[in-house]
Amino acid sequence: MNKESIFRNKDALSIKYSPEKIYHRDEQINALSRILAPMLRNEKPSNVFIYGLTGTGKTLVTTYVTTNLENFTIKHNIPLKVLFVNCKMKKVADTEYRLLAYLSSLLGEGVPATGLPTDEVYRRFYSALENIGGNVVIVLDEIDALVKKVGDELLYNFTRMCETIKDVNLSLIGISNDLSFMEYLDARVKSSLSEEEIIFPPxxxxxxxxxxxxxxxxxxxxxxxxxxxxxxxxxxxxxxxxxxxxxxxxxxxxxxxxxxxxxxxxxxxxxxxxxxxxxxxxxxxxARVLPKHSKIVLYTVLCLLRNRDKVLTGDIQKYYEHICEQLGVRPLTQRRISDIIAELDMQGLINASVISKGRYGRTREITLSLSKATHDKILLQLKQELDL
Ligand SMILES: Nc1ncnc2c1ncn2[C@@H]1O[C@H](COP(=O)(O)OP(=O)(O)OP(=O)(O)O)[C@@H](O)[C@H]1O
Ligand SMILES: [Mg+2]
Missing domain, CATH: 1.10.8.60 (Helicase, Ruva Protein; domain 3)
Structure with a gap:
């Protein structure tokens, strides 16, 4: 008998697929459309900051709204250009130069891959914007990655540009699932970028x-x-x-x-x-991307948890030092090990809860957060990576 296959169209479950219908995001779709609407009257819209945890539909909704807008403007002969950048993408947004060169190329202005002074790259981008005129939206998806890689000066320049450029309605859409980068932003950049905010709840x-x-x-x-x-x-x-x-x-x-x-x-x-x-x-x-000492600490903990349910911070030290000796590296202090344990807990690699030991102060009680099968596999992986 010829068995019918399970999948009809597996691509529908891949990240590249755009669904026909977007569920439960009417509010966000309407909000973003309303914010960008002034472009249809040739007026400058506010900048927007879009925030929500991972997988809450931010990229999907933003792409949907800007594509709709583009289609509408083509039909009605309104000049509009949407420049979309995923800032996590390598070779596109890992330096200020590259990002400007990429954006310029989207506007049809060639900029050599390297070699020009930054001022000149800005000047070319600026003149490409002026040449195109009309309405331009720059979407910076995963904007936190951009700030981490190149700092906030570029955003400062962009927000300034939005205010000063003539004959172009330029606006920015910043998207992020991580708010921590905001702390590092210049106050003016922060307020300019988040003239409007749209939240995507889980x-x-x-x-x-x-x-x-x-x-x-x-x-x-x-x-x-x-x-x-x-x-x-x-x-x-x-x-x-x-x-x-x-x-x-x-x-x-x-x-x-x-x-x-x-x-x-x-x-x-x-x-x-x-x-x-x-x-x-x-x-x-x-586990793979941990620094060496974190790997050693994790390895130590996972080894100890092989035949007991829990270990205390104090139990780790001796075994950890023994492994360091085996590897010929200098052990870290107890304090640093405590910090590492807290970091591993945050990443979900272990569970560590602080318990009080009366007048002996506080210690951490560590238990396994992984399934048995995962535990064994990670342990083996660390053993190989550490060459033990
Ligand atoms: N409301 C929705 N209706 C249908 N599909 C959705 C909806 N929201 C999200 N999805 C689907 O879920 C996946 C994740 O959505 P999306 O990429 O937009 O998340 P995100 O908020 O940008 O996440 P991240 O912060 O990790 O980039 C995509 O495949 C998308 O098609
Ligand atoms: Mg996204």
């Missing part, structure tokens, strides 16, 4: 269900996924922080696992397996 269980059911219809062949499996994905993602991307990833991976196992349809069990795989991938990546 999706709840019901909202995630709507998004997932809709997408599953496109992605899977009829009867190839249980309703219970889809609701489980929604529940897991809602528990975490309402991240639609994670929910869609779970669905995709569950389908792949079912397919690989030769199973007839996707059921709840596949969602559990998918979650485990996602956790392992995430934790393994988090």
């Amino acid at each position: 999706y709840n269980y019901e909202q995630l269900k709507d998004i997932l059911f809709d997408r599953a219809m496109v992605a899977f062949n009829p009867g190839k996924i249980d309703e219970a499996a889809i609701t489980k994905c929604a529940a897991l993602a809602a528990q975490e922080h309402g991240d639609a991307r994670r929910a869609l990833d779970l669905l995709r991976i569950a389908g792949e696992i079912a397919e690989r196992n030769g199973d007839e349809r996707v059921v709840e069990k596949h969602i559990d397996l998918a979650e485990e795989k996602l956790d392992l991938d995430r934790m393994s990546e988090a």
Whole structure:
């Protein structure tokens, strides 16, 4: 018998896919459209700062609204250009020079990849803007990454440019899932960038269900996924922080696992397996990029937790020093180790809770935050990376 495949259109679960319908974001779509509307009357709109946790639809909604705007303006002969930059992208936004060169190229102004003085690159970008005229929107997605890489001077120059440039209605849309970078911004830049703010709250269980059911219809062949499996994905993602991307990833991976196992349809069990795989991938990546001493501390903790449920900060020192000796590196002080433990806790690699030991002060009690299978795999990975 020729078994029908599980997926009908797996791409519908990938990040490149733009869904036909955007659920539960009418408020944000309307807000952004309203803010940009003055462009249709040839007036300068406010700058906008868009904030929300990862997977809350910020990029999707912004792309949707700006694309609609572009289509409308083409039809009505209104001059408008949207320059979209994902600031996490390498070679595009890792230096001020590169970003300006990239934006200029989107405006049709060639700038050599290197070699010009910064002033000159600014001048060319400025004149490219003036040449194009009309309305220009610059979208800086993942703007926190830009500030981390190149500082805030560029944003200062951009916000100034918005105010001073003639014959162009220039406005900025900054998008971020991390507010910590705001602390470093010059007060004027901060207030200029967030003339308007739009918040994207996390999706709840019901909202995630709507998004997932809709997408599953496109992605899977009829009867190839249980309703219970889809609701489980929604529940897991809602528990975490309402991240639609994670929910869609779970669905995709569950389908792949079912397919690989030769199973007839996707059921709840596949969602559990998918979650485990996602956790392992995430934790393994988090462990891989740790600095050496953090790796040694994590390795120590995971070794100790192999045959007990919990360890105290004080228990770690001796074993940690022993590993350092084996590796020929100088051990860090107890205080630094405490800091590292707090960092590992923040990343979810371990659980550490502060407990009071009466007059002996406070200590941290560390327990495992990983599943058994993930624990074993990370331990093995660290052993190899540390060459132990
Ligand atoms: N309301 C929605 N309706 C349908 N699909 C959605 C909705 N919100 C998000 N998605 C889907 O979820 C995924 C994540 O959305 P998006 O990339 O817009 O998140 P984000 O807020 O930009 O996250 P990040 O901060 O990590 O960049 C995408 O695949 C998107 O298509
Ligand atoms: Mg995004």
